[in-house]
Each structure stands twice: as C-alpha cells, then as structure tokens.
Amino acid sequence: MKNSCSDEGEILFQLNEIYKQMSPKFERCTGISQSRLELLHKLFEVDEISQTALQKEVNIDSAAVTRHLKQLELKEMVTRRKKPDDNRFTFVKLTEEGREKIAAFRKEKEEFIGKVLKDFSEQEQTQLSTMLHRIQSNIEEIQY
Amino acid sequence: MKNSCSDEGEILFQLNEIYKQMSPKFERCTGISQSRLELLHKLFEVDEISQTALQKEVNIDSAAVTRHLKQLELKEMVTRRKKPDDNRFTFVKLTEEGREKIAAFRKEKEEFIGKVLKDFSEQEQTQLSTMLHRIQSNIEEIQY
DNA sequence: TTAAATCGTTTGACGGGTCAATCATTGACT
DNA sequence: AGTCAATGATTGACCCGTCAAACGATTTAA
Numbered sequence A, B: 001m002k003n004s005c006s007d008e009g010e011i012l013f014q015l016n017e018i019y020k021q022m023s024p025k026f027e028r029c030t031g032i033s034q035s036r037l038e039l040l041h042k043l044f045e046v047d048e049i050s051q052t053a054l055q056k057e058v059n060i061d062s063a064a065v066t067r068h069l070k071q072l073e074l075k076e077m078v079t080r081r082k083k084p085d086d087n088r089f090t091f092v093k094l095t096e097e098g099r100e101k102i103a104a105f106r107k108e109k110e111e112f113i114g115k116v117l118k119d120f121s122e123q124e125q126t127q128l129s130t131m132l133h134r135i136q137s138n139i140e141e142i143q144y
Numbered sequence C: 001t002t003a004a005a006t007c008g009t010t011t012g013a014c015g016g017g018t019c020a021a022t023c024a025t026t027g028a029c030t
Numbered sequence D: 001a002g003t004c005a006a007t008g009a010t011t012g013a014c015c016c017g018t019c020a021a022a023c024g025a026t027t028t029a030a
Helices: A010-029 A032-046 A050-058 A062-072 A096-116 A122-142 B007-028 B035-047 B051-057 B064-075 B096-114 B123-139
Strands: A077-084 A090-094 B080-081 B090-094
Touching: A010 A032, A010 B007, A010 B064, A010 B096, A032 A050, A032 A062, A032 A090, A032 B080, A032 B090, A050 A062, A050 A122, A062 A077, A096 B007, A122 B007, A122 B090, A122 B096, A122 B123, B007 B035, B007 B096, B035 B051, B035 B064, B035 B090, B035 B096, B051 B064, B051 B090, B051 B123, B064 B123, B090 B096
Parallel strands: none
Antiparallel strands: A077 A090, B080 B090
C-alpha cells in the first residue's frame, strides 16, 4: 500500500528505461539489433530450419520474421528455399559469410554484456536473474 | 569467462523478454501505452508546460512527443496554445476531462504493478531496484 | 474428386520510435 | 535595419513490431 509510490512503480519504470537506453546502445556497439542477432543465433545452432520453427524460438511475429529474413537475404547472410516435398515451408540457412560474421557479432555482444553487468559478482547475477525470472512468471499469469 | 553463457547473457535476454511481454499487457490492462501515460503523468504534476520541457522529462524524441500530443488533443485530453510572448513555444495543458481520466489510468496501473511484483517482499523490491539502478549507471557509461 | 479447412508465408495498414531536414520565430551582431 | 544563428516544433523517411487479411499449397472429408 504505502510503498506503491516508492519502489513498486519505480521498478517498472526502471525496467522500461533500461530497455530504452540499452537497445540503441547495443545496436551501435554490436552493429546489429538484438532481435536480428537472436534470429541469427538460432540459425547458427541448426543447419536449416523452417520459418515458423524459427519464429517459435524467437519471441516475435511471423511477419517480422519474414521481413528480417528478406533483408538478411539481401545482405547475403542467409539463403532461403522452398521445402521440396511441401512447398508451404521455406527453409532458411546461414551462408558461409553469415556464419563468419556472427562470430564477430558474438564477440561484440560479449563485450557489451560485460559492460552492462560491470561490478556484478557472480552471486549477484544469479540473484538478479532469479528475481527477473519471478517477474517473468508473474507477467505470464496476467491475463488481458 | 565461464559464466558468460549462463547468467550474464541470460540477464540481458531476460530484461528484453520482460519488456516485450510486459508492454503489450500493460497496454491492454490499463488501456493506454506506457509512454503516453508517462507523458500524462508529467502533465498532471504541472499546470502548463512547453513541449520541449516536457520532452526533456520523458525519455522520448521530440518528434514522438509532438505526435502523441496531437492525438491527445484530438481526444480532448490536452489543449495546446502558443506562448504569447514567444511564439516558438507551445504550451500544453491537461483538460478537466483529461485530469479525471488519468485517475482511472493510475488505478489500473497500480493494479498492474501489483501483479507484476506479486510475492516480492519490500526488502526484495529495494534490493532489485538497487541492482537495476546499478545497471542503469553502467549503461550510461557505455559510449558508442 | 471436388469442396472445405488448415497451414506456412506474405502483404498492407497501423502504432510508436529514431534521425535529419525544414519552418517560423526570436535573438544577436555589424 | 538587415543578416545570420539559435531555438522549438513539425514533417518525412525509415526501422521494427503488431494484427488482420490474403495467398498458395496441402490435407481432410463428403
């Protein structure tokens, strides 16, 4: 009750601010957006995967996935082809060039993460992670 | 080093997920977006304010502020007028209707926050808030 | 076998954010 | 006074996300 104006609201606000401040810096430092890098990471782990399968791994709309992949195709980081025995599916795959570039992105990302979590002990990190997980669960339970 | 794949990366990922999952739910539950509500909150605290002054309080682009205010004006939640002695400025002010509506939004927001932080003790909340502040500071230090 | 339902993908319209260019107004300088 | 710079607001182009509608391909059912 009485703390609703001190910490409670503040935390939501902070989560928001962190996101808004971190996203653009991440993009500048690493040279790629978080969403797109996440997409590439998933592609890195597999050989070839259909778009919907990929979409389910990442938390973004299938429309957005299509658009990302189109642009990545233009940049020749991925190739796409129809699944031979079921033309509804399109398979996506990293190009050699793509695989190489990802390594560089990963490195930038690691550096970035290190800066964000500077001065956090391992213990603090797990503690924070646990709390964030609890928040995530709470959010999941909220129904519209 | 060795924990870079366990917690470190996970935390950034979580912060992202929380934002992406929370924002749409917030909007559905409260009936207004976080940014717009923040704008209204600032307006609530003052009588009349110029757009740039408002923009500096909130962490969004002045172009976005202009667009928000135009829409809020259409909905008759705010009024805008040129500053008499310096026509470059436009002053913004809540309408009576606007002030009343905000009360309702606040209530919805409080409820929402309660759900997000369910089962968090007061101590845990301050602990979390402190850590988030540290992260914010770290982010601020990062230069492009 | 044809009609309907389903599935994966794509597209269009929209909301909301950024940056860069522009406009009107005002202030400062000569 | 007249020019030039600074300031606040606006606009246009773009990125990235959503939803809903459409489209082709395939499967199901009559």
